[in-house]
Amino acid sequence: xxxxxxxxxxxxxxxxxxxxxxxxxxxxxxxxxxxxxxxxxxxxxxxxxxxxxxxxxxxxxxxxxxxxxxxxxxxxxxxxxxxxxxxxxxxxxxxxxxxxxxxxxxxxxxxxxxxxxxxxxxxxxxxxxxxxxxxxxxxxxxxxxxxxxxxxxxxxxxxxxxxxxxxxxxxxxxxxxxxxxxxxxxxxxxxxxxxxxxxxxxxxxxxxxxxxxxxxxxxxxxxxxxxxxxxxxxxxxxxxxxxxxxxxxxxxxxxxxxxxxxxxxxxxxxxxxxxxxxxxxxxxxxxxxxxxxxxxxxxxxxxxxxxxxxxxxxxxxxxxxxxxxxxxxxxxxxxxxxxxxxxxxxxxxxxxxxxxxxxxxxxxxxxxxxxxxxxxxxxxxxxxxxxxxxxxxx
Ligand SMILES: *Cc1c(COP(=O)(O)O)cnc(C)c1O
Numbered sequence: 188x189x190x191x192x193x194x195x196x197x198x199x200x201x202x203x204x205x206x207x208x209x210x211x212x213x214x215x216x217x218x219x220x221x222x223x224x225x226x227x228x229x230x231x232x233x234x235x236x237x238x239x240x241x242x243x244x245x246x247x248x249x250x251x252x253x254x255x256x257x258x259x260x261x262x263x264x265x266x267x268x269x270x271x272x273x274x275x276x277x278x279x280x281x282x283x284x285x286x287x288x289x290x291x292x293x294x295x296x297x298x299x300x301x302x303x304x305x306x307x308x309x310x311x312x313x314x315x316x317x318x319x320x321x322x323x324x325x326x327x328x329x330x331x332x333x334x335x336x337x338x339x340x341x342x343x344x345x346x347x348x349x350x351x352x353x354x355x356x357x358x359x360x361x362x363x364x365x366x367x368x369x370x371x372x373x374x375x376x377x378x379x380x381x382x383x384x385x386x387x388x389x390x391x392x393x394x395x396x397x398x399x400x401x402x403x404x405x406x407x408x409x410x411x412x413x414x415x416x417x418x419x420x421x422x423x424x425x426x427x428x429x430x431x432x433x434x435x436x437x438x439x440x441x442x443x444x445x446x447x448x449x450x451x452x453x454x455x456x457x458x459x460x461x462x463x464x465x466x467x468x469x470x471x472x473x474x475x476x477x478x479x480x481x482x483x484x485x486x487x488x489x490x491x492x493x494x495x496x497x498x499x500x501x502x503x504x505x506x507x508x509x510x511x512x513x514x515x516x517x518x519x520x521x522x523x524x525x526x527x528x529x530x531x532x533x534x535x536x537x538x539x540x541x542x543x544x545x546x547x548x549x550x551x552x553x554x555x556x557x558x559x560x561x562x563x564x565x566x567x568x569x570x571x572x573x574x575x576x577x578x579x580x581x
Contacts (some may be wrong), residue, residue, distance in 0.1 A: 188515075192254075201402055213451045229378035230370070231382075235355060237368070244266075250361035252299045252301075258545065261527070284487060285490075286305075286312075301326060308501050310493070313338075333354060334360050336361040384443075390421050469494070500553050501551075
């Protein structure tokens with residue numbers, strides 16, 4: 188079975204984490220590496236990207252509407268709500284699966300205080316253009332680069348073109364650190380407030396806890412263990428292809444939490460391999476694009492100038508459930524996130540493209556451990572399904 192996600196750390200990274208675990212400077216070193224890479228003045232580490240967003244909004248302290256694409260990770264509007272702001276949604280474009288600057292402008296109002304420029308699936312949006320159309324508005328622009336470490340737009344790394352950016356090191360992202368998130372900004376005033384705010388953060392999870400979690404995640408992607416785990420999961424959990432997911436409205440008391448040293452060390456170790464990692468993802472995406480173009484399914488169309496980091500390769504099919512089950516029966520596990528539209532979670536109607544995406548998007552795997560021939564196998568399997576189907580065009 189080819190797993191939908193696999194952690195990017197090796198067993199060596201994990202054991203090195205134990206050895207280096209006591210080193211004092213790991214977090215500071217990771218911050219300065221990320222700052223140098225992105226050419227930003229301030230980097231802070233927390234337990235996840237959602238927490239980074241929460242901290243930013245708290246530090247900015249101008250509660251109002253936060254505009255974001257409706258086809259999105261539900262934890263984003265949840266964090267916005269926790270911070271005392273009002274999540275507000277823009278419908279996506281069917282091709283790029285992201286909001287266009289035009290659609291964004293149609294949703295602007297004086298109530299908007301923050302706009303999230305989201306690089307969904309690691310596909311960069313045009314932050315420069317978003318800033319340009321917002322020129323006359325007094326809003327903070329935050330790049331949601333949670334899945335987009337290493338992605339570029341017109342040759343520049345994403346994460347430095349807006350007022351601030353957030354990055355995730357969760358296990359499904361470009362570099363997995365098991366947990367952890369970073370917050371990047373050049374804004375000295377915001378950084379000053381953040382420093383104070385983060386002093387109140389809960390202590391991070393212990394190294395042992397994170398080691399055990401990451402080691403079992405690593406073990407679970409072994410091919411035999413994975414098929415058995417998958418089967419168990421299916422029996423217990425049922426895999427739903429489309430849902431209206433209710434948002435959490437109450438913030439956990441320990442939400443604002445630090446980044447575990449063990450995670451920081453895992454990420455630091457893997458930063459040296461970032462260009463290999465992203466290069467592999469781009470290669471796999473290129474194989475998918477070449478082999479599947481002309482087939483009756485919709486391929487992603489990144490905006491011009493975008494070089495994605497592809498945490499998955501999202502394709503749209505008419506019957507998500509049947510395609511998913513066929514691929515799985517033939518040894519390829521796909522991601523069915525996101526199976527919901529955040530607009531629907533917040534009871535808003537009429538954002539049809541986001542709803543359509545929730546019902547049709549499946550992610551082909553792009554983690555760097557997949558070989559070219561495995562990617563070819565994924566394509567052959569998909570084509571076998573597609574030729575047997577009628578009317579799979581959207
Ligand atoms: C994963 C993701 C997040 C959340 O990241 P966490 O570290 O899990 O909080 C936010 N936004 C986008 C676009 C994501 O893909």
